[in-house]
Amino acid sequence: MTFLQAPRVIRTGASKLASAPLSAKFGIAVVTLYVLTALFAPHLAPYGEAEIVGTQFEPWSAQFWLGTDNLGRDMFTRLVFGARNTIGIALMTTALAFSIGASAGLTAATFGGWTDQILSRLVDVLMSIPQLIFALLLLSIFGTSIPTLVIIIAVLDSTRVFRLTRAVAINAAVSDYVEVARLRGEGPIWIMTREILPNIAPMLVSEFGLRFCFVFLLISGLSFLGLGIQPPTADWGSMVRDTATLIVYGDITPLLPAGAIGLLAVGVNMVVDWFLHSASGLKD
Template sequence: MTNLHTPGIIRSGASKFVSAPMSAKFGIVIITLYALTALLAPHLARYGEAEIVGTQFEPWSAAFWLGTDNLGRDMFTRLIFGARNTIGIALITTILAFSIGASAGLAAATFGGWTDQILSRLVDVLMSIPQLIFALLLLSIFGTSIPTLVIVIAVLDSTRVFRLTRAIAINAEVSDYVEVARLRGEGPIWIMTREILPNIAPTLIAEFGLRFCFVFLLISGLSFLGLGIQPPTADWGSMVRDTATLIVYGDITPLLPAGAIALLAVSVNLIVDWFLHSASGLKE
């Protein structure tokens, strides 16, 4: 059954790509390249992720295409593995944040009453402290392991997802199709999953892309400050910190991981803009 639909899905995806604006095509191509780099990192890298292969800050050469860092590790290799680690951890964190925030937001909008009050006040407390400061505080207390990093950032970021989901779900909850479902005798869980969620899905999908950017930038920022992804795991934020000294000598090496971060953020936003425009039904 799946095989019969696969060619149609491929043709549909190809036609959407062809009809997409140049900005969206650029974003899709860049995201695809990043994804392939992350998946094929061990095969593309010239050395081991944490392998010391030379002296510190060696210049670009045939042996070290992008030079070495402060410990003598190959920058090209670290840049490639950084794609896998930074993007992978950010994606997992965003999925967890959405699972928590969207579920809580839908429950608050659908059940209302004390459920809404308790969840909303809890979110207010979490949002009352700036996210970066709160993350730094919690990571200082609970440690900086990758599971702790993912959980802390996911919980903090889920508050933003909760607010958006609750707002758009409340608007959908008073719509005619929801009232009809109630008159049919449908329960709140059925209404939440079969009526409200499908109708707010486009907005949530777009928000997922934006949230991924924010989470990605937050993790990179925490790594730059020393409380994100810890050595010897390669991460673009910590790579900027490790090679920042080279800027004084006119070496652009620190700009490479910084540029990789910026390019990914721009590409995701280009795709999100195109998706929102397509979902709105507006024409050029």
Template sequence: MAFPQAPGLVRSAAQRFASAPFSAQFGMVIVSLYAMAAIFAPHLTPYGEAEIVGTQFEPWGSSYWLGTDNLGRDMLTRLIFGARNTIGIALLTTVLAFAVGASGGLAAATFGGWTDQVLSRAIDVLMSIPQLIFALLLLSIFGTSIPTLILVIAVLDSTRVFRLTRAVSINAAVSDYVEAARLRGEGAIWIMAREILPNILPTIVAEFGLRFCFVFLLISGLSFLGIGIQPPMADWGSMVRDTSSLITYGDITPLLPAGAIALMAVSVNLIVDWFLHLASGVKD
């Protein structure tokens, strides 16, 4: 049953892409290339992720297109695997943050009363501490394993998601259609899932893109400081740190992972801007 619909979905996606502005098309192409690099990294790279293939800081050439890093690992290979690790962990962290924060925000807005007060005050306490300092503290205490990194950042970032979800859900919770659902005897879970969530979904989706950028940059920053993604896993933040000394010799190699981070953040923001324009219903 699903297969006959596939050509229609592809055609619709192609039409939507063609109708998008150049900035959004650019963002979608870049994000797609990053996604392909992350998915097919083992098949696109000439060497292993942690394989030492030469001496340290070898120049760009036919053997190593982008040279080698401080341990003699191929930079091109590390860049491609860095897409898988950095983007994959950031995406998983953002999904977890939204699962926690959006659920809490919906519950606070729907139930109100003590539920809203308890959740909101707990979030206020967490948000009163600067996020980077809090992350550094928690990672120093609990270690820097990948599960710990994902959990710590997801919990800290869920506070921002909670705030936004609660704010937009409160407006929807007092609408006439929600009151009508309550009068029909619908339960709170049904109201959250069928009445409130569909009406706030465009805002939540747009926030997901922006929040992904923040998480992506935070993970890269933590890795640059040495407490994010740990070696031998490739990560763009740690790659900037490992090759930063080359800048003093006029070598632009450290700018490659830094540029990959910046290009990813800009591309996602271009797509989010276009999506917000579509969701607003404003015509050009």
């Protein structure tokens, strides 16, 4: 994109956003709010991420807007930092999963034959084991550090990306424009990157948003069980676990990190639905 083309692209994007349905605008607003919170977390939080500033389970007050947790840490501060940690790690994991799964899926669809069979059967074996149970097993063996968590979940989730990428890439691989490229003598790498990938990109972008939600929820679930993001790092899943006892006393504090998880998942799905609808070319 040249410098002269930038204003036109911006106007086109603004026009599409203006014509977007209310659900899409709501989803974009939610995602934007979460991203800004994650980026400016140190400036928004009144205390340090792991700083103990009061006694256990203090009620909401002017000093502690959302009270304190089981160790006396400020809940609002942990909620803000949780946005940075949970979203950042989920985004990194999803990107790695797509790098592995999409590359393998494109390779299987383009080369076919034994390459397709070997990759597909390997993925079938990994998918035959429930993802959560497999993740719990691997994390208990290799530890629960953040790099280990990212790699394990990315490898497991890449199997889903592989299946989708392979399915849509196979349809594109038998299209006329791909056959023409082969007749011109183009190599498989060129065909993958210049012919197949651009034509399946909208589907992959939409899947990226959906997979981000699944990864985000999986990491939060693992943290709730004690095998995800480890303390003192703030994470919404572990925050629900740490304050769960307050539910017995009618305190809604544990619902705040749970609500943050649910709201982000809803917002991302609304944006993905709008993008899929726009990419399909369908009109309301």
